[in-house]
Amino acid sequence: MLEHGTTGEPVGSPKAPPAPLLERGHLRLLTFNLQVGIQTSAYHHYLTRSWQHFLPHPQRLKRLAMMGTILEQFDVVGLQEVDGGSFRSSRVNQVEFLAAQARFPHYFQQLNRNLGKFAQHSNGLLSRLVPSRIEEHRLPGMLPGRGAIHARYGDGPDALHIFVAHLALSHRGRVRQLDYLSDIIQPLRHVVVMGDLNCTPDQLHAHERFSTSLPLHPVKPLLSYPSWQPRRALDHILLSQTLEAAEVRVLDHLFSDHLPIAVDLPLPAACVSALAEAEHAQTHERS
Numbered sequence: 001m002l003e004h005g006t007t008g009e010p011v012g013s014p015k016a017p018p019a020p021l022l023e024r025g026h027l028r029l030l031t032f033n034l035q036v037g038i039q040t041s042a043y044h045h046y047l048t049r050s051w052q053h054f055l056p057h058p059q060r061l062k063r064l065a066m067m068g069t070i071l072e073q074f075d076v077v078g079l080q081e082v083d084g085g086s087f088r089s090s091r092v093n094q095v096e097f098l099a100a101q102a103r104f105p106h107y108f109q110q111l112n113r114n115l116g117k118f119a120q121h122s123n124g125l126l127s128r129l130v131p132s133r134i135e136e137h138r139l140p141g142m143l144p145g146r147g148a149i150h151a152r153y154g155d156g157p158d159a160l161h162i163f164v165a166h167l168a169l170s171h172r173g174r175v176r177q178l179d180y181l182s183d184i185i186q187p188l189r190h191v192v193v194m195g196d197l198n199c200t201p202d203q204l205h206a207h208e209r210f211s212t213s214l215p216l217h218p219v220k221p222l223l224s225y226p227s228w229q230p231r232r233a234l235d236h237i238l239l240s241q242t243l244e245a246a247e248v249r250v251l252d253h254l255f256s257d258h259l260p261i262a263v264d265l266p267l268p269a270a271c272v273s274a275l276a277e278a279e280h281a282q283t284h285e286r287s
Contacts, residue, residue, distance in 0.1 A: 021075055021129055022276050025267055026246065028073065031194035031237055032260035033080040033166070036089065037063045040257040041228040054118065056090045063255045064094060068101025070254060074262065077104070077126040078149070078164030080196045081256075084111050084120030095124035104128060110136050112166075113145035123195075125149050125164050132159065132278045139165070140180055141173040148181065148195075154274030160267065161188050165195040174199055175207065182213035190271050191216065191240040196258060200233055214240045222250040224259040237263045242271075 021027065037060040038052045039045075052060075071077050077098075085093035099107035104126040113121035125134070131151040139146040148165035165181065167174045174197070185191055191214055197204070201221045205211050216238045223230035230250070235258055239245060247264040254260060267275070 022272055022279065025269075025272050027075045027265045027267065029076050029078075029162075029192065029194065029237055029263045029265055030071065030074040030251075030260055031078040031080075031164070031196075031235055032067075032071075032254070033196040033235060033256060033258035034064075034067060034094075034254070035081050035256040035258065036060075036083045037067075037094065037255065038257075039063065039255040040226075041253070043226070046257075052088070054088055056088055060089065061092065061097070064092075064097055065101055067254055068098050070251065070260070071098060071102035071104075071126065074102075074126075075128045076151075076162060077102075077124075078162075078194045079124035079126070080164070080166040082109070082122050082124045084109050084122040086115070086120045087117050088119055093120075095122065095126070098124070099126050102126065106130050108134050108149060108151070110147050110149050110164075112138075112147040121145060123147055123149055123164055123166055125151055125162075127151065129153055129275065129279070130282055132282075137180070137184070139167070139177040141168050141176060142170070143168075143173075146173070146177060150184065154271070154278040156274055157189055158268070158270040158274040159190065159278075160271050160275065161185075161191045163191070163193045163195075165193060165197065167195070167197045167199065169198055171203075174203075178204075178207045178210040182210045185216070186213040188214070189240065190242050190268065192243070192265070193238040194236065194261075196234060197236050198234055201236075204236070204238075216240060219245045219263055220248045222248065222259075222261055224250060224261055226257050227253045227259045228257075230259060235259070235261045237261055239263075239265070242268060
């Protein structure tokens with residue numbers, strides 16, 4: 001079992017009936033910047049509701065519970081701007097809470113900016129398949145606090161690699177971070193990169209090293225920001241050339257200032273075999 005927190009200690013495993021994912025041969029993916037559960041539906045809310053980034057709100061758990069009912073439809077979820085359990089979130093680890101609400105048996109929290117009891121800025125991964133390995137990457141930048149989760153499913157050249165990332169606001173910071181990710185991605189075959197990348201598809205294509213490292217190509221770009229009147233495609237699910245999306249969609253407004261992006265991803269037969277072999281080996285080890 002690989003449900004580990006940022007310290008390497010287990011953070012729990014909510015019970016859920018195993019879904020026949022490998023029989024289906026495809027995964028339902030979602031990426032969502034949930035803005036720590038703050039309801040935002042107008043620009044002026046950035047000012048009038050900014051206090052919720054520091055103080056608890058009585059409706060926050062209710063909003064998260066509603067999010068959980070949506071996340072339950074998916075197999076692998078990448079989360080950005082989640083709180084790992086601090087004063088502002090009423091001491092609730094939002095990754096763990098959403099995993100329980102949506103009945104995900106495996107989850108991982110990456111703590112990127114630790115402000116002690118006041119805020120625990122994190123990325124999160126929710127998964128119905130147990131990853132063979134999870135790695136944390138601290139992304140370079142002028143200001144620390146950006147990270148990426150690398151989850152590997154299966155072993156060997158046909159393993160599936162899923163990255164969950166939240167990139168910098170500044171162009172210079174994003175260039176360095178995309179350079180960093182390019183070095184990791186380049187030797188891999190089946191790759192998904194998803195998250196709030198804070199840049200448009202054109203800006204991604206302009207980064208030659210990243211766009212040719214595998215190469216990656218963006219799934220049909222969907223407008224995701226701001227959520228109440230989407231004008232920019234900042235949230236992405238990127239696929240390697242070995243993968244092709246069957247369906248791409250943007251979900252309805254879920255309180256945050258970003259909209260969730262979803263992809264239905266058929267897996268190549270060799271990739272399914274690699275995942276099945278890893279699952280069989282893990283089951284044998286547990287027994």
